[in-house]
């Protein structure tokens with residue numbers, strides 16, 4: 001909807017509710033519930049739109065307690081002596097429609113495992129989005145590969161496919177798209193680029209449980225997909241992760257590697273001893289929690305999607321509020337976060353920090369999201385490390401520093417507003433509270449700026 005139409009529509013709405021004098025004076029009247037959005041902003045001492053908390057997280061199902069106790073009592077606490085991890089892996093693979101799933105103790109280690117098994121490591125370059133949780137950077141650096149960023153598309157919050165090819169060099173070995181915030185990245189474009197340049201694709205789906213691209217689940221659209229089941233996640237276990245894939249040989253290698261290099265499937269001993277491996281196994285207790293949590297994932301995902309769509313419909317007309325755009329191929333998002341961009345110009349230049357504070361004062365938890373982390377010391381420390389100096393030429397590292405500018409990402413970091421997934425788990429009236437609070441701040445922008 002363009003701004004011109006909006007203004008006209010608001011004017012008509014104002015006229016029909018008898019608020020024409022206000023509209024003529026230039027103040028846009030309430031788009032939502034006028035009785036709620038009228039009045040002093042809470043940050044200035046007025047009554048908050050909302051005083052009760054939103055949905056809590058995680059949600060514990062009491063019926064699962066007996067299962068955990070039975071594992072405790074059995075003494076079979078690790079996967080080598082139980083069946084629970086295997087059962088959870090089967091269920092999660094079924095849910096995703098993927099052939100195999102191997103659990104790890106967290107998402108970071110799922111990604112490290114995928115990198116190792118696909119032989120992405122020392123001296124390689126991996127294309128990633130700068131707009132992600134720091135673990136994505138860490139696993140690339142931790143594998144002694146160079147994280148090469150492709151700028152972010154501020155509308156979708158995802159890696160911009162138009163910016164990927166210009167980052168490819170002779171050393172590029174993989175692309176690691178992140179379905180950040182639980183919104184799918186453009187997998188058709190990414191896979192096409194990867195195919196053209198013979199690159200591996202590892203999906204960081206650590207925030208994207210049951211998100212879908214053209215009806216297929218995120219994490220199953222590439223060579224390997226990785227998930228996190230950390231406490232805040234939609235399938236929360238406290239800590240936990242998974243690698244999923246359709247290629248039996250690769251998945252046998254994942255199994256073997258995560259289990260100290262013990263033979264598995266097609267992976268055989270090369271001597272009396274195991275092959276190279278590590279221990280990234282999930283415990284039986286973790287899997288028991290996972291089995292309980294997995295039961296609510298589908299219904300929660302549906303609810304988040306419905307509420308997210310409703311929220312978008314409520315706030316997209318507020319000047320200066322730009323909800324995220326989903327690609328048309330997205331059949332479902334996971335909504336780990338609900339993001340929108342805040343344009344202060346339409347709010348009488350009220351800073352984003354002030355907007356966030358005003359929204360919180362109205363009882364709506366919110367945050368500004370990721371900052372431009374690629375500018376932090378982490379990257380420079382990696383470039384200066386012995387490892388990197390040995391693996392990359394000085395000329396390459398100098399050029400890398402010169403190219404470390406991502407203007408679209410930086411702008412997004414300045415404008416983003418995030419609402420947590422838990423806000424999407426409530427009723428329609430919870431969503432109305434969010435929209436009304438934003439509307440109220442908009443209407444009071446002159447007093448607040």
Ligand SMILES: Cc1ncc(COP(=O)(O)O)c(C=O)c1O
Nearest residue numbers: 106107108133135136206228230
């Ligand atoms: C995008 C992304 N990648 C990787 C990870 C790492 O997962 P974990 O915290 O389970 O190690 C997370 C976790 O928050 C994440 O959000």
